[in-house]
Amino acid sequence: MKSPLLNKFHAAQIEGKGNPMMQLKLLLLMLVVCATADYVRPPPRKTLSFPWSKKPSALPQQVHISLAGDKHMRISWVTSDKHSPSVVEYGTSPKNYCFSSRGESTTYSYLLYSSGKIHHTVIGPLEDDTLYFYRCGGKGPEFQLKTPPSQFPITFALAGDLGQTGWTKSTLDHINQCKYDIHMLPGDLSYADYIQHRWDTFGELVQPLASARPWMVTQGNHEKERIPFLEDSFKSYNSRWKMPYEESASSSNLYYSFEVAGVHTIMLGSYTDFDENSDQYTWLKADLSKVDRERTPWLLVLFHVPWYNSNEAHQGEGDDMKAAVEPLLHAAGVDLVFAGHVHAYERSNRVYNGKSDPCGAVHITIGDGGNREGLAHKYIDPQPEWSVFREASFGHGELRIVNSSHAYWSWHRNDDDEPVRSDQVWITSLSGSGCLPEKGQELRNIVMEP
Known part of the structure; x- marks a missing residue:
């Protein structure tokens, strides 16, 4: 084989x-x-087939949306027509576009591949919890998007390591049944792996969901696509999936943060420098120092390579980042950390420095959205004391943050109906736990210590 x-x-x-x-x-x-090491996995479902069909050159394709600062949304799409304008018309009634916004565009080449024109246009200010109708480039079909609420409750759907297989489609179908506000993905999107047209088919696959709710993503190892002396890392990812890094004072699309409805979320890069002398580390300290837990009582972090993993797959790969960054997250009182990479599900207790800690973060691995490499079935025995639940299954997670103190997490296997929960737990925010600095003591002084 x-x-x-x-x-x-x-x-x-x-x-x-x-x-x-x-x-x-x-x-x-x-x-x-x-030269990349791999391990044997069970066979997955087939890779999806995308029959070619001729489309009008100005037709908006691969439409997806993301948050772009307070009350703003970024609309991204691709056209074959290099002269198509980067304009979005939108309004709160069908085919009645009271507003319009013009954005930017880019293209890239990779070996013999040349991309279409990739458009990024920011619209807003938008009303919270409101349905908008929009059209890209002045032509093509009308799309709908719903903005997130400004207050609790708010629901996040989460799935990592998606790819383009039958399992991917099953995961997306399950997520589509969930009443969620934002989708978050901790790396490994398309599994294009150097074959650039697979980025196009991935955009086509996720468009029905990604055009209707914000997709907030970070990079994984399958986004690197670096060829020494020929192609730089993350060229396609950065061109196609622009996130609000500039809006969050980051210098790189590989790490950024956003706030919505009482939740501050930080998306970090496992495959860019993270040591104490790096730009990412400096930015993270500055971002954490600005977090106001009275305004955003929940603090979430996502990155690709898990720090707490009792699966035999990818053991120890997150240790260096954990050693450098975990003290910052612990000092800031991060509530939940989501990772991918390992193709199985696992949830921990609150944990810090390798053992259960009531002031640590809950770590959840969700790298099993539907990748073509299969599941990672082998776990370390005995199960570590910090590990609560683990199983090798394809699926997605849902995080419903009910109020400033309580959230409900559930894991949904693709083998079951979406309402069936394989794992579920109520989680209490650290914002009222006594783990954080006393009121009046600035968090800045803690996270900025040498």
Whole structure:
């Protein structure tokens, strides 16, 4: 049975057949992907098929939305027409567009691939908890989006390591049954893995959901797509999935934060520098120092590689980031940490420094949205004392934050109906627990210590 890594090379080889320079590039590509360690997983469901069909060049495709600062939303889409305007018309009634906004566009090339015109347009200010109707580029179909509420309750849907398989479709179908406000994804989106047209098919696959609710994502290892001397890391990811990094004073699309309805969420990068001398570490300290737990009593963090993982897969890969960053998150009183990467589900107690701690964060691994590599079934025995629930299953999670003190987390397996919960727990925020600095003592003084 062929390795999935070799399949990447064979697929790219077909695209470059007969081109000597391309063959040289593909040889380098094969050396890169074959140097990546992998482990044996059970066979997954088939990769989805996307039959080609001719579309009008100005037709908006791969439409997805994301939060872009207070009361604003970023609409992103792709057109084949390089002259199509980056304009979004919108309003609160169907086909009655009272407002319009013009944005920016970009393109990129990768080996022999050239992208369409990628548009990013910010609209707003928008009313909270309101249905809007919008049209991209002055042509094409009308889309609908719903803005998040400004107050509790608010519901997040979470799924990592999605890919484009039958399991992915099942996960998306389950999420579509959930009444959620925002989707969060801790890395590994398309599993394009150097084959750039797979970014296009992924955008097509998720458009029905991603055009209707904000998708807030961060990068995973499958987004890197670096080829030494030929292609930089994260070229497609940064071009297609622009997040509100500038709005949160970050210098990189690989890490940022956003606030909504009493929740401050930080999206970190597992694959960019995170040591104490890095830009990401400096930004994180500054961002944490601005958090007001009276205004946002819930503090969430997402990144790709888990720090607390009792699965045999990817053991120890998050240790360096954990050593550098965990003290900051603990000092700030982070409530929940979500990660992907490991293709199985696991939930911890509140934990810090390798053991249960009532003032630590709950760590949840959700790297099993539907990837093509299969599940990671082997767990370490005995189960660590901090690990509460673990199982190898495809699915998604739902976090309903009911009020300033209580949230309800549930895990939903794709094997079951969406209402069936394989794991569920009520979680109490640390904002009223006594774990945080006393009122009047600035958090800045804690997280900014050398």
